[in-house]
Amino acid sequence: MEVQMHKKRLFSFIAxxxxxxxxxxxxxxxxxxxxxxxxxxxxxTKTAVPDVPKLESLGAGEGAVNxxxxxxxxxxxxxxxxxxxxxxFEKETGCKVNVKNGATSDDMVALMKTGExxxxxxxxxASLRLIYGGDVAPVNTDLISNYPDVFENLxxxxxxxxxxxxxxxxxxxxxxxxxxxxxIVNPAPTSWGAVFDANSPYKGKITAYDSPxxxxxxxxxxxxxxxxxxxxxxxxxxxxxxxxxxxxLNTQKPLIGEYWGDYLKHVASLKxxxxxxxxxxxxxxxxxxxxxxxxxxxxxxxxxTGWSDTWMISSKAKHPNCAYMWMNHIVSPEANAGVAEWFxxxxxxxxxxxxxxxxxxxxxxxxxxxxxxxxxxxxxxPTEDCLDGRTDVKCVPYSExxxxxxxLRNS
Amino acid sequence: MxxxxxxxxxxxxxxxxxxxxxxxxxxxxxxxxxxxxxxxVTAFFTINSFTGNIVYQFTFANFIEMFSEVAYKNVVLxxxxxxxxxxxxCTLLALPMAFYISKIAKPRSQKILVALILTPLWASYLxxxxxxxxxxxxxxxxxxxxxxxxGISSPGFGGPAIIIGLTYLWxxxxxxPIYAGLERLPNNLLDASGDxxxxxxxxxxRVILPLLFPSLVAGSMFTFxxxxxxxxxxxxxxxxxxxxGNVVYQNFSINLPFAxxxxxxxxxxxxxxxxxxxRTxxxxxx
Numbered sequence: 057m058e059v060q061m062h063k064k065r066l067f068s069f070i071a072x073x074x075x076x077x078x079x080x081x082x083x084x085x086x087x088x089x090x091x092x093x094x095x096x097x098x099x100x101t102k103t104a105v106p107d108v109p110k111l112e113s114l115g116a117g118e119g120a121v122n123x124x125x126x127x128x129x130x131x132x133x134x135x136x137x138x139x140x141x142x143x144x145f146e147k148e149t150g151c152k153v154n155v156k157n158g159a160t161s162d163d164m165v166a167l168m169k170t171g172e173x174x175x176x177x178x179x180x181x182a183s184l185r186l187i188y189g190g191d192v193a194p195v196n197t198d199l200i201s202n203y204p205d206v207f208e209n210l211x212x213x214x215x216x217x218x219x220x221x222x223x224x225x226x227x228x229x230x231x232x233x234x235x236x237x238x239x240i241v242n243p244a245p246t247s248w249g250a251v252f253d254a255n256s257p258y259k260g261k262i263t264a265y266d267s268p269x270x271x272x273x274x275x276x277x278x279x280x281x282x283x284x285x286x287x288x289x290x291x292x293x294x295x296x297x298x299x300x301x302x303x304x305l306n307t308q309k310p311l312i313g314e315y316w317g318d319y320l321k322h323v324a325s326l327k328x329x330x331x332x333x334x335x336x337x338x339x340x341x342x343x344x345x346x347x348x349x350x351x352x353x354x355x356x357x358x359x360x361t362g363w364s365d366t367w368m369i370s371s372k373a374k375h376p377n378c379a380y381m382w383m384n385h386i387v388s389p390e391a392n393a394g395v396a397e398w399f400x401x402x403x404x405x406x407x408x409x410x411x412x413x414x415x416x417x418x419x420x421x422x423x424x425x426x427x428x429x430x431x432x433x434x435x436x437x438p439t440e441d442c443l444d445g446r447t448d449v450k451c452v453p454y455s456e457x458x459x460x461x462x463x464l465r466n467s
Numbered sequence: 468m469x470x471x472x473x474x475x476x477x478x479x480x481x482x483x484x485x486x487x488x489x490x491x492x493x494x495x496x497x498x499x500x501x502x503x504x505x506x507x508v509t510a511f512f513t514i515n516s517f518t519g520n521i522v523y524q525f526t527f528a529n530f531i532e533m534f535s536e537v538a539y540k541n542v543v544l545x546x547x548x549x550x551x552x553x554x555x556x557c558t559l560l561a562l563p564m565a566f567y568i569s570k571i572a573k574p575r576s577q578k579i580l581v582a583l584i585l586t587p588l589w590a591s592y593l594x595x596x597x598x599x600x601x602x603x604x605x606x607x608x609x610x611x612x613x614x615x616x617x618g619i620s621s622p623g624f625g626g627p628a629i630i631i632g633l634t635y636l637w638x639x640x641x642x643x644p645i646y647a648g649l650e651r652l653p654n655n656l657l658d659a660s661g662d663x664x665x666x667x668x669x670x671x672x673r674v675i676l677p678l679l680f681p682s683l684v685a686g687s688m689f690t691f692x693x694x695x696x697x698x699x700x701x702x703x704x705x706x707x708x709x710x711x712g713n714v715v716y717q718n719f720s721i722n723l724p725f726a727x728x729x730x731x732x733x734x735x736x737x738x739x740x741x742x743x744x745x746r747t748x749x750x751x752x753x
Contacts (some may be wrong), residue, residue, distance in 0.1 A: 166720025190516035455516035466709045467538035
């Protein structure tokens with residue numbers, strides 16, 4: 057009797073659930089051809105950009121601004137009392153700064169989609185997705201008084217503009233470096249081969265960046281070591297080149313101790329020696345050194361992937377005026393100098409080079425040295441239309457990068 | 468007004484029942500089951516590959532992808548293995564502890580011991596797992612320092628570390644139901660068993676365990692389900708190992724439909740588990 061009742065309830069639950077599913081299936085859009093059309097056009101970069109209006113004039117501050125930023129970009133003195141370009145801004149404009157650190161570009165895209173944030177410091181593998189997804193608005197550069205001082209070769213680039221319309225304010229640029237513990241790793245590495253070498257003596261203590269965009273690092277290494285594959289640009293990979301990169305990452309996996317996304321855990325691992333070798337950012341090297349770790353970061357002979365970040369404003373920004381004021385402030389000479397030095401990157405404002413505490417900062421980070429950036433491949437968003445201009449093949453789009461990365465991490 | 472309402476309710480016993488149940492039913496049906504249903508329905512949608520916006524089109528694509536990709540099968544089996552290992556380890560550790568507290572310890576010490584078992588629950592999850600991280604650190608962690616001289620080295624970060632961490636976290640949840648079950652076990656049963664000539668192990672196997680079975684099941688539901696969905700421990704002390712929760716966590720922000728698809732797996736596993744538990748009748752005597 058009890059079992060019968062139990063079965064009846066179970067069946068009615070299943071029936072109810074199926075009914076709900078069928079109702080929702082009916083509610084969702086109907087024809088199959090609709091979706092294929094959208095899929096096709098969305099996959100190519102020739103998609104129509106959503107029509108989002110830009111701010112026409114600057115009004116009074118709204119009292120607060122919510123920012124999604126890379127760690128180290130928005131410092132208010134809490135990490136290091138001498139490192140603060142936020143408190144002054146808050147006093148001057150009355151806009152209280154609330155910052156959320158994103159660990160990866162995927163994180164940032166997801167956060168911006170919620171509509172809860174006003175400004176984001178997007179790298180190239182996030183910016184285009186945000187533009188075409190309608191999550192960010194074009195920037196009215198007339199409202200940014202510091203914009204004319206930004207280096208010309210950072211403005212209106214493929215990752216921060218569409219058809220000549222700027223979608224953000226360039227922040228600065230940097231390269232991903234190869235970190236190594238100088239007291240443990242001997243001899244000092246000069247090539248990315250150190251993290252891909254199957255016979256590495258540091259097996260189990262190597263790290264890699266935990267994001268699908270790291271596949272480009274593997275492609276970069278193959279560019280130098282397997283030229284027959286014909287990779288010209290690590291973000292434009294056809295299926296064969298992509299499979300070769302994934303194969304390389306699979307041979308690397310046994311060497312990896314941890315994949316890092318949280319920069320503080322990464323710094324802690326470098327300090328304790330759980331990680332002795334691997335991809336890093338200059339800010340991590342600076343923080344680790346500050347805690348007494350003997351560590352260095354180099355740009356290996358093959359070159360490196362890098363990033364040129366862009367401050368973008370949300371299409372649903374609740375504090376647009378404060379947002380513009382922040383974007384203007386962060387590329388002002390003093391603030392840009394401050395963040396460039398703290399994070400360890402080249403500033404975007406040419407005037408910042410005179411204001412850095414270390415007079416050689418711009419020289420060290422090659423702010424005006426165009427030759428340095430020739431073998432730095434800024435993060436970009438892979439699309440089906442090959443970004444290197446090839447039209448005879450289809451390249452693997454970012455969504456497939458995500459799936460492949462997930463398989464790699466989970467297998 | 469109030470008197471009228473009271474009179475009306477007095478005359479209608481069904482209305483009284485309904486009013487009593489409306490709040491918990493609301494929570495159960497709309498907040499819980501409704502949320503669960505909308506999650507499962509999302510599993511049948513996909514996202515636009517470039518912009519990442521959800522495409523509200525009914526399709527089985529996510530399920531096909533999940534079943535055809537070997538990596539996800541590995542994650543499911545790995546997570547199941549970890550959950551089972553944690554349950555078994557917790558049971559093995561909890562039984563002697565609970566037995567000591569309920570049967571052997573003096574009544575005054577009993578209360579102190581129970582309080583001591585519950586004290587770790589006051590510390591935050593993250594604090595405990597980060598403590599384990601520094602203990603398991605290969606080379607200069609506490610475990611290496613303590614056990615190095617006798618030749619045992621820390622397992623480092625990975626599967627064993629996850630099992631150790633999760634066992635530590637869920638042990639109180641296993642001890643308490645067993646302790647409660649043992650409290651209900653009359654001591655004269657043990658005496659009678661001994662008088663009839665049973666040795667300790669026989670008494671344990673044939674008298675104690677069958678009576679404890681519902682408590683073991685209750686405890687195992689905690690440890691199994693909590694381990695099945697865990698992802699934070701894997702992130703902190705798991706090295707590069709991923710569990711089901713990690714896959715959901717990595718996907719829910721950029722590909723919510725796929726994360727929903729993955730999360731139907733632990734839901735199904737728990738449903739099957741609970742169904743098996745119900746079949747054994749353990750729930751009836753809880």
